[in-house]
Amino acid sequence: MNTEEKIFYAARTVFQKKGFAGARMQEIADEAGINKAMLHYCFKNKQLLFEAVFMNAFSQLAPQINEIFNSEASIFEKIKNFTHNYISFVIDNPYLPPFVIQEMNNNPEFVMQFLKNESRPNPSLLLAQIDKEIEAGIIKPINPKQLLMDIFSLTVFPFAAQMLVKGLIQISESEFNTMMQERKTSIATQIINSIKT
Structure with a gap:
C-alpha cells in the first residue's frame, strides 16, 4: 500500500468515526502511520483531503x-x-x-x-x-x-x-x-x- 492509499484508508476510517467536523488531521496521520507534515505535504487541509476521499470513493x-x-x-x-x-x-x-x-x-x-x-x-x-x-x-x-x-x-x-x-x-x-x-x-x-x- 503506497502513502496515498494509506492516507485514503485512514481518512475514511476517521471520517466514518468522527464525521467531517470532528475529524482532525493529526488523527488521520496517526491512523495512516505517517507524520502530520507528510499528510499536509500530500493534502494541504482537511477539506481538500475530504474531497479527494469523496472523489476516490465515487470513482x-x-x-x-x-x-x-x-x-x-x-x-x-x-x-x-x-x-x-x-x-x-x-x-x-x-x-x-x-x-x-x-x-x-x-x-x-x-x-x-x-x-x-x-x-x-x-x-x-x-x-x-x-x-x-x-x-x-x-x-x-x-x-x-x-x-x-x-x-x-x-x-x-x-x-x-x-x-x-x-x-x-x-x-x-x-x-x-x-x-x-x-x-x-x-x-x-x-x-x-x-x-x-
Whole structure:
C-alpha cells in the first residue's frame, strides 16, 4: 500500500468515526502511520483531503452504476441491481451522504464540478429505456425522471438523515443497520410492484 492509499484508508476510517467536523488531521496521520507534515505535504487541509476521499470513493461507485444503467437488463433488474449496489456502497462509506448535503450548502462549486465529471453516473440510457418499456406496456405510464427521483430518494434519505430517522422511529444503531440491509431488496420490490402493469 503506497502513502496515498494509506492516507485514503485512514481518512475514511476517521471520517466514518468522527464525521467531517470532528475529524482532525493529526488523527488521520496517526491512523495512516505517517507524520502530520507528510499528510499536509500530500493534502494541504482537511477539506481538500475530504474531497479527494469523496472523489476516490465515487470513482469506485460510478462505473458500477453506469454498468447497471447501460446494461441490456430489464428495467426491473436494473432497479434491483441499483438499490443493492448503492446501499452496499453507502454502508461501506456512510460519511458520504451527509458530506454531499454539507457540500451542496457550503461548497456548491465542488458538487457542480463533480456532476460535470465525464465518469459520473449517467442515467440517459436508463431514462430512454423507461420510455420504451412504458410504450411496450411493461410498466405503467410514469415520468422517467420521477421514477429515478423515487429510487434515489428511497435509497439515499435514510443515510443522509440517519439521526432523524433513528430518533423518529426509535431504533438503535444495530436496528438501523439491519433495516438498511433489508432495504437492498425491499425498496426494489416496492418500486417494481408500483410500476409494473
